[in-house]
Amino acid sequence: MDDNPWSWKVGINPYRNTPFQILALDVMVHGRGPIRRHVDERAIRVRRAPKKCLVFGEQIGEAAVVAAAKAIEDAEGRLYAELRTHRPRRVELDVRELARRLGEMQAPVGRQPLRPNAARLARLVPPPRPRQFPPLWTW
């Protein structure tokens, strides 16, 4: 099967270097206009700063960007690419739930202020030396 994206080819993983990865395109971007603008920007960045547009550590060329864009232009190509791509999920906090659980948290116990160990500290202090105090005045 020549066009089968899942065909076994040594060293090729059908889930790496997919059109969406090459284009750095979120599958949730909708509309031909926004997609086209994104593709154009990607092509420019790849041309100008290829080392900043690595895909799994490898540089890609403008030709790869063009090919990836073409691959998802029609319904069939888009379907195959989507089937090989994780659908993005955003972490959405349930803030009320978080606040409720925070309120139930116990305060940490056993907190004590810093207290120096006097006996140990004393041993670090140098011993007093005998001193001579010249008289400040004479009789």
Add this chain to the structure above:
Amino acid sequence: MSRPPVVQAAGPRVALRQVAKELGSLLDAASDPDALAYAALTRDGEVCPWTSEAEAAWRRAGGSDPWRNHHLAVLHHARAYELEADRPDEAHEHWVRALACWARLHADDGFWGILGGHVSAALGIAVPVDALAAVRARLPAELLDPHADLIEAYRQRAPDRARAHMVLIKSSAFPPVAVEAVRASLVGPVLDRVDSAVRTARLDEMAEDLGSWLAIDEDHPGLVRALLHVRNKQCERAVQGEGGLEVVSAISGRAAREVRPALGKLGPPAGALAGELARHRYWLGCASRWAAYNELGPETSQQAFRRSSSKAGEAVGHLRRASALDPDLEMYPLYGDRSRVESMAEQLRGWATFNLRGSGDTGPDLEGAAEQFRRAVELDPESAQAHALLVRALVTLAATSGDAVREAETVIARAKPVVDRSGTAQDRSMLAQSQSVLAQRKRLRGSGGW
């Protein structure tokens, strides 16, 4: 004794760590598990198809829904492709999980509805129903295709790995028509060569090829039939001058070992497979009959008679099964003597029974032997030897049974023309002796001496 610290600061640090840990757990509990797992796919700013953290997160989440199934399908399938070249044993579990997820997705109308709607929105045009249906219809074949490629690659150098991928194909939950299509694509080319190999007598090479495929797809009915066909042809050539029954024994025994795993899994054989199995059983019967005969000699021990009896019994079983599988078997050249061979096996069995002492040194089971000789005569009414043996058994029984005397007289009347027509000197001598002994027994019975 340990020295006390200069400054006691352990309490607050531990407490802060504990707070941070609890906050982390709170965030996890308040978040969507799929979102957390998806976040764990990111490495160096890129979303990877698989990470160990994401796999662990989805395993903790448990359960399934269409999009989680899709995440798991992508995750495990990607990992399987990564591992197959260098760590195929580790890849296997991921192949299993991936194909299971893909099969669920393939069957899920809801998933395809959502996917079609999403792609329509992305492209700004409605995805044609036919296009969506076509991608969905092709999916099983496309997902099973790499396993067919790997089977071809592994077949000679790593048959165990090839077999493992065949098991993946057959145990996948895709529609049976897709599974059978992949199997057919693999074995079709070798099956297409069978007729030509038989015509050009390249039987050994063909049998090896079929055997290697059967070792990978052990219950493929087409492969079983083809291998039996080639092995049967090898036996036919052997009895026509290329090694005789010794070669038949080796070939039919090997064929039995090759197809045994499949026969245990296939249902009752029918059609062409039944026909080849019938011939295979015929050859097994001939081989067993030959082995039973070879146990006998001028001074056959009781153990040898027991072995002969056992092998003759096997021969009878095989030959009866052959007839049951194909009642028309005897119409084919080289198989026309099935009944005669079964008769010979019954004669051998009867002869062993006639000579085997019972337990505790009791005499032989003469009734049993007579019954076996009767079957031999029924199977081959033209067998002079079968008649002679039956007469001998009945005459021996006549020492104690009036019924045996009457039957012996009837059988002698039928046997005489057959023995005269086609019997050996030994058959004629046995018949004559039996007649003489019978006459003596009748005189003694008449005089009340018995």
